[in-house]
Amino acid sequence: LGRCITVASQKGGVGKTTTAVNLAAGIGLAGSKALLLDLDPQANATSGVGESKYTFASQAQRSHSRYLERGKNSAFLEALEMEAGLLPFILETEFENLWAFPSFQELSDLQLIGSLQSKYINKWKFHLEVLRKHFDFILMDCPPSLGGIPTLALSSSDAVMIPVQCEYYAMEGLSQILPVIEDLQATSRPDLKIAGLLLTMYASELELANEVVGEIQKYFPRLVYRTIIPRDVALAESASHGLPIFYYQPLSRGAWSYLELTREVLGHE
Amino acid sequence: LGRCITVASQKGGVGKTTTAVNLAAGIGLAGSKALLLDLDPQANATSGVGESKYTFASQAQRSHSRYLERGKNSAFLEALEMEAGLLPFILETEFENLWAFPSFQELSDLQLIGSLQSKYINKWKFHLEVLRKHFDFILMDCPPSLGGIPTLALSSSDAVMIPVQCEYYAMEGLSQILPVIEDLQATSRPDLKIAGLLLTMYASELELANEVVGEIQKYFPRLVYRTIIPRDVALAESASHGLPIFYYQPLSRGAWSYLELTREVLGHE
Ligand SMILES: Nc1ncnc2c1ncn2[C@@H]1O[C@H](COP(=O)(O)OP(=O)(O)OP(=O)(O)O)[C@@H](O)[C@H]1O
Numbered sequence: 001l002g003r004c005i006t007v008a009s010q011k012g013g014v015g016k017t018t019t020a021v022n023l024a025a026g027i028g029l030a031g032s033k034a035l036l037l038d039l040d041p042q043a044n045a046t047s048g049v050g051e052s053k054y055t056f057a058s059q060a061q062r063s064h065s066r067y068l069e070r071g072k073n074s075a076f077l078e079a080l081e082m083e084a085g086l087l088p089f090i091l092e093t094e095f096e097n098l099w100a101f102p103s104f105q106e107l108s109d110l111q112l113i114g115s116l117q118s119k120y121i122n123k124w125k126f127h128l129e130v131l132r133k134h135f136d137f138i139l140m141d142c143p144p145s146l147g148g149i150p151t152l153a154l155s156s157s158d159a160v161m162i163p164v165q166c167e168y169y170a171m172e173g174l175s176q177i178l179p180v181i182e183d184l185q186a187t188s189r190p191d192l193k194i195a196g197l198l199l200t201m202y203a204s205e206l207e208l209a210n211e212v213v214g215e216i217q218k219y220f221p222r223l224v225y226r227t228i229i230p231r232d233v234a235l236a237e238s239a240s241h242g243l244p245i246f247y248y249q250p251l252s253r254g255a256w257s258y259l260e261l262t263r264e265v266l267g268h269e
Numbered sequence: 270l271g272r273c274i275t276v277a278s279q280k281g282g283v284g285k286t287t288t289a290v291n292l293a294a295g296i297g298l299a300g301s302k303a304l305l306l307d308l309d310p311q312a313n314a315t316s317g318v319g320e321s322k323y324t325f326a327s328q329a330q331r332s333h334s335r336y337l338e339r340g341k342n343s344a345f346l347e348a349l350e351m352e353a354g355l356l357p358f359i360l361e362t363e364f365e366n367l368w369a370f371p372s373f374q375e376l377s378d379l380q381l382i383g384s385l386q387s388k389y390i391n392k393w394k395f396h397l398e399v400l401r402k403h404f405d406f407i408l409m410d411c412p413p414s415l416g417g418i419p420t421l422a423l424s425s426s427d428a429v430m431i432p433v434q435c436e437y438y439a440m441e442g443l444s445q446i447l448p449v450i451e452d453l454q455a456t457s458r459p460d461l462k463i464a465g466l467l468l469t470m471y472a473s474e475l476e477l478a479n480e481v482v483g484e485i486q487k488y489f490p491r492l493v494y495r496t497i498i499p500r501d502v503a504l505a506e507s508a509s510h511g512l513p514i515f516y517y518q519p520l521s522r523g524a525w526s527y528l529e530l531t532r533e534v535l536g537h538e
């Protein structure tokens with residue numbers, strides 16, 4: 001059965017999407033079947049692998065589903081009601097062993113209705129279990145929040161990976177997300193693990209970055225990944241080309257660090 | 270009557286908080302009475318001026334308000350019902366002409382209930398009008414989203430300032446926020462202006478940054494600010510000291526660029 005990790009942080013711009021895209025691509029290159037599931041209405045992970053956002057409404061129109069009677073907003077929830085679930089909406093990307101479930105228009109509507117009613121959470125979990133039979137690894141990208149969508153993603157994940165940009169506000173943000181995860185572990189998800197804290201955008205010449213790395217390694221020695229992602233413009237450039245870093249500049253420091261992370265996550269020590 | 274600008278973008282980490290804090294401080298130094306209003310549950314703008322987040326619940330306990338019968342979550346909404354509104358919760362900071370309305374715990378609850386019911390939006394607008402009589406300039410910081418809280422902020426602002434980090438995903442994000450603003454202008458807020466697009470974290474040696482600047486200046490010549498904020502670690506460091514940049518490294522490039530922005534926003538050409 002495939003593993004499922006959510007990449008989450010309410011702090012914006014810490015490298016959630018960059019990590020989800022490049023780790024999924026790295027896992028694919030290592031020979032495992034990877035699915036990148038984009039739950040962010042911004043659809044950055046979707047464009048990061050060269051795909052585009054679509055609407056369930058247009059997809060459902062093609063299959064003449066009964067959603068049409070119930071109005072546009074419920075197209076996604078309608079899809080959850082169907083037997084085939086999320087599978088029909090998954091695309092094969094041009095990258096080795098990498099599939100993608102693109103972000104979709106209706107996702108911004110979900111945000112408005114806050115956390116999903118329990119009827120759908122159970123359907124969501126059911127369909128995620130189906131996906132685990134088809135993929136070795138599922139990585140979910142989330143919007144920068146602790147609201148409805150990240151809660152949905154965490155409801156069906158084995159673990160959560162928290163990118164921590166090597167700056168002050170991102171470090172401060174840990175004091176918000178960690179209690180939320182503890183709450184989930186104490187209530188609905190006792191088996192939810194913290195996969196790890198991933199230090200990102202590390203610029204070794206900056207004192208601030210070294211201070212943050214020192215603090216995180218001191219206070220969270222067992223949670224922090226050994227791999228530290230350096231600040232490398234190649235990672236930002238690859239996003240603008242719709243390519244994971246390995247297919248844009250495989251010899252860059254950014255590519256090297258995400259390869260290291262892939263090995264650490266897959267457990268090759 | 271004071272001007273009210275919301276700093277918004279659903280893209281995370283583009284410099285919303287850094288801009289709200291430093292522009293508010295710059296306006297204060299220029300002699301106008303400025304209020305920094307932190308509507309982000311992350312409370313970064315609050316800590317960026319050395320203050321801390323609090324809960325309405327504890328504040329209301331001190332004044333034994335009747336909210337205690339209705340349960341914790343409604344403490345903020347309760348405050349909106351009171352005659353004095355938001356004024357009692359405003360603090361004078363140690364910085365010249367700069368006041369702050371700190372972020373508060375209950376804000377994360379608001380996010381869960383999506384956009385505020387119209388009963389409270391009208392009370393919110395009423396209390397904002399009161400604040401305009403006390404301050405020359407009100408700057409509102411928002412979480413990275415287009416949901417309930419930014420909508421609340423935009424409902425009572427004269428204009429919206431959109432920071433655009435000089436990278437691909439942030440530029441892509443304009444295609445999401447601009448239609449949302451156009452919708453608001455076509456419906457509830459015909460007088461809502463776009464104060465401007467502010468290019469941030471510009472690293473002149475990077476080709477990607479120069480490409481983004483070129484695109485934004487080409488496609489939005491009348492919206493983009495002349496001032497471009499450079500990437501300057503002093504800005505990130507000042508946040509960790511709870512100081513606006515002028516009180517941390519007044520001679521830095523970051524300070525200089527926010528002074529330039531202050532002059533441009535105040536209309537001194
Ligand atoms: N290690 C890195 N070095 C340089 N640039 C990076 C790095 N990681 C990410 N970036 C760039 O920084 C910006 C923010 O990263 P990204 O969009 O992945 O963060 P995010 O947490 O997904 O943001 P959001 O909160 O908006 O979802 C992007 O423009 C990305 O290309």
Ligand SMILES: Nc1ncnc2c1ncn2[C@@H]1O[C@H](COP(=O)(O)OP(=O)(O)OP(=O)(O)O)[C@@H](O)[C@H]1O
Pocket residue numbers: 010011012013144167168169170280281282283284285286287288309311313411412413469470471498499500501502503504505506508523
């Ligand atoms: N011009 C700049 N140069 C260098 N660092 C900057 C600059 N502007 C902001 N930063 C730093 O970049 C990070 C992101 O900025 P900031 O937190 O202001 O963005 P934001 O849009 O408010 O993020 P969020 O979406 O989480 O609210 C912070 O660590 C901040 O200190």
Ligand SMILES: [Mg+2]
Pocket residue numbers: 016017018040044141142143
């Ligand atoms: Mg993202």
Ligand SMILES: [Mg+2]
Pocket residue numbers: 285286287309313314410411412
């Ligand atoms: Mg912010």
